[in-house]
Each structure stands twice: as C-alpha cells, then as structure tokens.
Amino acid sequence: MALEAVMDKFYIEQxxxxGVGLIGGSIAARLKREGAVGKVVGVGRGRKNITFAHEHGLIDEVAMDVQKGIERATIVVVAVPVKQVETVLQEIKLSPNSELILTDVGSTKGDFKRIIERVMPERAGFIVPGHPIAGSEKVGPQFADANLFQGKNVVLCPLERSKATSINLVQRLWESCGSFVSKMSDDKHDKIFSAVSHLPHIVSYALVEMVNRRDDAEDLFDFAAGGFRDFSRIAGSSPEMWVDICRANHFPILDDVESFISSLEKIRELLRSEDYEGLRKIFDAAAIARNNWSSKQ
Incomplete structure (x- = not known):
C-alpha cells in the first residue's frame, strides 16, 4: 500500500x-492544501461536477469508471447519494486492489453496514464507515471549502471486523482535515442523528410546506424575516437526498417524529387551556438547554 509517514505527518499517494460534490470536494481541497496526498482522483458520471472539480484543481485526474479510478488508490471515499451506494460498492468489490481502504460520508450508518454485509463482507477489515458533521444546504464542488471540516466533529462507526490499521488511517485523514474524531456504534449514531439532524430537516420542510399551502401564503412569505429564514434554511436542501435519508433511517426517525408530535400536542393542550405558566416552563427549559449547548460550540 502506498502509505508514507514523514515525521508522523499523514500522507497517502492516492x-x-x-462523488465529487461539496463534501468530497472539500476533503480534496483540504488534503491538497496540507500536502497530505500525492494525487486525488475524482470518479463521477455527471460530467458537469467532475469537470468543474478538475478545472478548479480540486482533483488531479478524472475517471468516469469506478474500476479505473480506484486501481491505485490508498483510500477511497464514497460520497454519493444514499441510493447509489450499493451500486458503487458492487463495482468496488470487483477491484483487484484488495488492500484499498474504504470509507464513506453518509449521515446514516446502519444501512451502510447492512449493504457492506450483503455486498462485500470479505473486505470488511478494510472498511471504516464515517460521517463528517459538517455541510450546507448547498451542493456541488463549486461550494467546496478547505476549511469546511475545521473544528467539526467526525464520527467513525467501525465494523466489527474493521482492522485497527484501517481505522487509524481513516481517523488520521479526518484529523488532517482539522476535525475532531469520535467513534460509536452505527445504532447509537443513527439514533443520535435522527434526533438532532434528520428530524430538524423534516420539521423545517413541514413548516415551509404548511406556510406555502395557506391561502395567504404570498403575504406570509412577504413579511417573513429572520426567525423564519433561520428556521427554514435547511428546507432548501436537496429533497431527493432527504427522502433517501428518511428511507435509510426509517425507524429512528419515525420514533422521533412521534415524540415531536407528542411535544406539540402538549403545547396545544396548554394553549387550549390558556395555561401560560405551563407554556413558560416548557419554553424556559428549552431555552436553558439550547443556551447551554450553544455556549459549548
């Protein structure tokens, strides 16, 4: 494997x-800036994104074919939409490059693990699922940012058979991007991010949809300001991607939707009974929790 350690500095040959979009492009930009990679090869079937990434120096070489792109790779990062992952892994499975280390950037990990078990269990030792907690509602390599992961968390969910050397290499890749790396099970990961990422997107979509279907929607949007803008920002994310995430993390998300509905029902009952003291207690508890969290960011 083409891996070198120069004064303990992370470096890989290829x-x-x-999938060279926002996340993949930002990884490439950071590692190239750090001098941590000899060559970056971008694989993609969408000519527009891959051409942009090449012309703007995010990648050094274009491969329209997975096999061609990974034949000399040290690490392969799968950064495609959820529904494309299995097809990509089927192609990676055929590669004679048996020691390449594979990771991903998806926000659901249980489904990725199940696909690995179904498609390529024999390569499990070289696979380390990952999730960078960074991003934007914007997509595409034109928004790539070498500082996107600086100071941000990255969660690794190693498989039972992931080798220590594989885990270490993927961890060092993310640390070279400026990230803080933690490890947890895929089950714990999916429950956490259902509550703090997936549910908020669903609620944001639901709010905008509710406003948009009202008869006075035009007036509502005309007078909406900062609060609505902040809350609804993530409703500008890719609907296709978020439907795929809902499918992949179905049960944890369903549990959290039910819990959120229960909270709304409690607020509804307090409003109906004009129990504003009860309402204040809920708002106080939420404000304290939110401010405590914010102070640690």
Missing part, C-alpha cells in the same frame, strides 16, 4: 473520491 485518494479517490467517488
């Missing part, structure tokens, strides 16, 4: 990114 990184292959399958």
């Amino acid at each position: 990184l292959t990114i399958i």
Whole structure:
C-alpha cells in the first residue's frame, strides 16, 4: 500500500473520491492544501461536477469508471447519494486492489453496514464507515471549502471486523482535515442523528410546506424575516437526498417524529387551556438547554 509517514505527518499517494460534490470536494481541497496526498482522483458520471472539480484543481485526474479510478488508490471515499451506494460498492468489490481502504460520508450508518454485509463482507477489515458533521444546504464542488471540516466533529462507526490499521488511517485523514474524531456504534449514531439532524430537516420542510399551502401564503412569505429564514434554511436542501435519508433511517426517525408530535400536542393542550405558566416552563427549559449547548460550540 502506498502509505508514507514523514515525521508522523499523514500522507497517502492516492485518494479517490467517488462523488465529487461539496463534501468530497472539500476533503480534496483540504488534503491538497496540507500536502497530505500525492494525487486525488475524482470518479463521477455527471460530467458537469467532475469537470468543474478538475478545472478548479480540486482533483488531479478524472475517471468516469469506478474500476479505473480506484486501481491505485490508498483510500477511497464514497460520497454519493444514499441510493447509489450499493451500486458503487458492487463495482468496488470487483477491484483487484484488495488492500484499498474504504470509507464513506453518509449521515446514516446502519444501512451502510447492512449493504457492506450483503455486498462485500470479505473486505470488511478494510472498511471504516464515517460521517463528517459538517455541510450546507448547498451542493456541488463549486461550494467546496478547505476549511469546511475545521473544528467539526467526525464520527467513525467501525465494523466489527474493521482492522485497527484501517481505522487509524481513516481517523488520521479526518484529523488532517482539522476535525475532531469520535467513534460509536452505527445504532447509537443513527439514533443520535435522527434526533438532532434528520428530524430538524423534516420539521423545517413541514413548516415551509404548511406556510406555502395557506391561502395567504404570498403575504406570509412577504413579511417573513429572520426567525423564519433561520428556521427554514435547511428546507432548501436537496429533497431527493432527504427522502433517501428518511428511507435509510426509517425507524429512528419515525420514533422521533412521534415524540415531536407528542411535544406539540402538549403545547396545544396548554394553549387550549390558556395555561401560560405551563407554556413558560416548557419554553424556559428549552431555552436553558439550547443556551447551554450553544455556549459549548
């Protein structure tokens, strides 16, 4: 494997990114800036994104074919939409490059683990699922940012058979991007991010949809200001991607939707009974929790 340690500095000869969008492009930009990679190969079937990434120096080489792109790779980062992951892994499975290390950037990990078990269990030792907690509602390599992961969390969910050397290499990749790396089970990961990422997107979509279907929607949007803008920002994210996430993390999200509905029902009953003291207690508890969290960011 083409891996070197120069004064303990992370360095790999070739990184292959399958799906050079915001996340993949930002990984490439940071590692190239750090001098942590010899060559970055971008794999993609969408000519527009891959061409942009090449022309703007995010990647050094374009491969329209997965096999071609990974034949000399040290690490392969799968950064494609959820519904494309299994097809990509089927192609990676055929590679004679048996020691390439594989990771991903998806926000659901249980489904990724199940696909690995179904498609390529024999390579499990070289696979380390990952999730960078960074991003934007914007997509595409034109928004790539070498500082996107600086000071941000990255969660690794190693498989039972992931080798220590594989885990270490993927961890060092993310640390080279400026990230703080933690490890947890895929089950714990999916429950956490259902509550603090997936549910908020669903609620944001639901709010905008509710406003948009009202008869006075035009007036509502005309007078909406900062609060609505902040709350609804993530409703500008890719609907296709978020439907795929809902499918992949179905049960944890369903549990959290039910819990959220219960909270709304409690507020509804307090409003109906004009129990404003009860309402204040809920708002106080939420404000304290939110401010405590914010102070640690």
